[in-house]
Amino acid sequence: MPPILVAEDVRVSYGAVEALKGVSLSLEEGDIVAVLGANGAGKTTLLKAISRILPLTSGVIKFRGEDMRKYPPFRLPSLGLAHVPEGRRIFSTLTVEENLQLGNYGVRDKMTPQDAEREMRRVYELFPILEERKRQLAGTLSGGEQQMLAIGRALVSRPQVMLLDEPSLGLAPLLVQEIFKVIEQIHRERGVSILLVEQNARKSLNVASYGYILETGKVHAEGKAKELASDPHLRAAYLGGAAIKR
């Protein structure tokens, strides 16, 4: 089967600054693929380009073999793509429940109300704390809860592909564990294909089957997650282990 998501030689610029200089990657259906790299490498830019929030200067992005440029950006959720952006971007003055309900706004024509209700229930089962707080304004949630809300908001649209941008950013170590467990669970139980952008390389390569390492807008290295995790050069540069321990 062809990959569900493919980027071919993608270039994106912010004004005169080129943030992606010809990036190619692919995500097979049912896989978790990690995109790693230092701050400023272009990871967020790549996900925004896939979501059609940023225009490509050249290259192409295909979702299930189709060039995405045929569709306006707001149609992507109805095609089966959900984006959990960096910084969570929940709607802080809307209630938790309103935030979740907006998650299936883009698929409202494709889902019966019963289906929509069931997806909400499943999210509440995955994150019971969200149900307890559903009448609260989302801005009053803790960082970890907001991340759960952002992931739940993506899940209620029943996506085939999820783009996750640094879901563990700024969370306490225990919560980081929790989030990675959730990612594995979503993948296992729903078969969602996931493109996972992270700074936490070790944990990401642990859940992913394949990985890419971005450096200043280019793919610096790619390979099976296990191989990347054990590559001595990469360990030194990205996994922090060898260089510090000597």
Next chain:
Amino acid sequence: MGVFLEQLVNGLTIGSFYALVALGYSMVYGVMKLINFAHGDLFALGSYVGYAVLVYGSCIITRTFGVWAGMAIAMACAFLLVGAAGLAMERIAYRPVTAAGRLPLVVSALGVSIFLENAIMAIWGPRYQAYPATVVPSVSWNIMGLRVTAMQSFILLFSLFLMAMLYYIVQKTRFGAAIRATALDREMATMLGVDVDVVIRFIFFLGPALGGIAGIMNGMYYRQISFAMGWNYGLKAFTATILGGIGNIPAAMVGGLLLGILEMLGAAYISSAWKDVFTFLVLILVLIVRPTGLVGERIAEKV
């Protein structure tokens, strides 16, 4: 006590106009972060559309269907035409310059304001126009010494009805949640499947349409209209918006009604010649003491 109650009723009536116009400022600001300076002139346009329908059509409409049905038809026309003018304004004057930044947008809004004011003058002339007395109901009631006209009651009730409808749409419906989401984070709303252009068009139709309704009710209430009235009412309603807290629907309602009452009580107990001075004193005081407005921040829902 009699004077007080009478001025309270007058204040609530005028406050309804301010509130309806303030809602338009507030909605557009919430989604576009733009003070739509042309909004007052859309209010004036509503007055003139209503005037045209009632004067040119009065011999047919009012005579055939009666005063209330004639009013309903004129108000529907004002609602639709001023809403359409709002849509055209967004398409012609705002959308092409949004990418250029805030300042070009504000200048464009001022341009639309000047254009509308002059267009009204060119079509209907520079002199005051009067709504004929036969097109508005002349009924009034005496409630324990307090004279309340049918027109006043209608304006107050209908304005409250419109505000309640708007509140319901924005706070309780799915589309309303999409509007609020768009106001908070347009890009994220898009990623969830909200067609932001539809939201913007809705805002630019409904905001002006409500202003148009306020305009025609104002015309029927005072029965005298002028091409330049948009500037004055626009500033008053803008003050009401700031008084309540911009970008917030309940705040615009509270701000409008409160300003109307303040103005009428000030006119009765201090001096009617100083009426407008109170308004702008309020504006300046609020901006100094509480720039977020009376209701601002606490609810802080930016629509």
